[in-house]
Amino acid sequence: MKIDILTLFPEMCETVLSESIIGRAREAGYVEINCHNIRDYSKDKHRHVDDAPYGGGTGMIMQAQPIYDAYMNLTDNGNKKYHLIYMTPQGKTLTQDRVKELAELENIAILCGHYEGIDERVIEELDPEEISIGDYVLTGGELPALVLADSVCRMLPGVLRNDEAFEKESHFSGLLEYPQYTRPPVWMGREVPEVLLSGHHENIAKWQNEQSLERTKIKRQDMYELFVENDNKN
Numbered sequence: 001m002k003i004d005i006l007t008l009f010p011e012m013c014e015t016v017l018s019e020s021i022i023g024r025a026r027e028a029g030y031v032e033i034n035c036h037n038i039r040d041y042s043k044d045k046h047r048h049v050d051d052a053p054y055g056g057g058t059g060m061i062m063q064a065q066p067i068y069d070a071y072m073n074l075t076d077n078g079n080k081k082y083h084l085i086y087m088t089p090q091g092k093t094l095t096q097d098r099v100k101e102l103a104e105l106e107n108i109a110i111l112c113g114h115y116e117g118i119d120e121r122v123i124e125e126l127d128p129e130e131i132s133i134g135d136y137v138l139t140g141g142e143l144p145a146l147v148l149a150d151s152v153c154r155m156l157p158g159v160l161r162n163d164e165a166f167e168k169e170s171h172f173s174g175l176l177e178y179p180q181y182t183r184p185p186v187w188m189g190r191e192v193p194e195v196l197l198s199g200h201h202e203n204i205a206k207w208q209n210e211q212s213l214e215r216t217k218i219k220r221q222d223m224y225e226l227f228v229e230n231d232n233k234n
């Protein structure tokens, strides 16, 4: 898979995406990620990419032209097939199910807004999928783009080692993950649940399933109800 991020802050994105599991996945060739500076497509002699909003108001608006040209350059004027995503608090909230679907695509481009927003005309022209990472407002789309890129990359075959596999993680199956423990067996008087030390795989799996259900019921009533509803259908 290839992910291309269109941003005014490519270094910020590059720093995060060069570390840890995603950094390793890029080096190993499981995913190709490129960060492109929208400012490189400014036609302004001072490399400006923003201007004051028509109708007045505070803040600056990103202009349509540099964004459009950056995307046209990336897609070879529309000849290369890309799924374009615009990170915005006005989008649909990202879910694990959508992440799984996006991980099936060949090429994703992620557009990051900044300042007070983007000229509406380029959004109309490019018609991106709009994705939000939650009902709060950040200063730009870079952190949301990194959240999206990270969540998609870790779904790609080969990116996680077997012992880091995601099937048992929170949200993958519609439930939260069971509690986890590591050495020592007793810490500050708190003991690791006995069943986990028993070596009895069947009992351990049963305990983990029960814990998953119990946790979801307590912490995320909404998820629990949905899970029970779907379980009854099957």
Ligand code: ADE
Pocket: 087, 088, 089, 131, 132, 133, 134, 135, 136, 137, 138, 139, 140, 141, 144
């Ligand atoms: N840009 C600013 N805030 C955002 C959010 N919550 N989600 C996606 N993009 C954003």
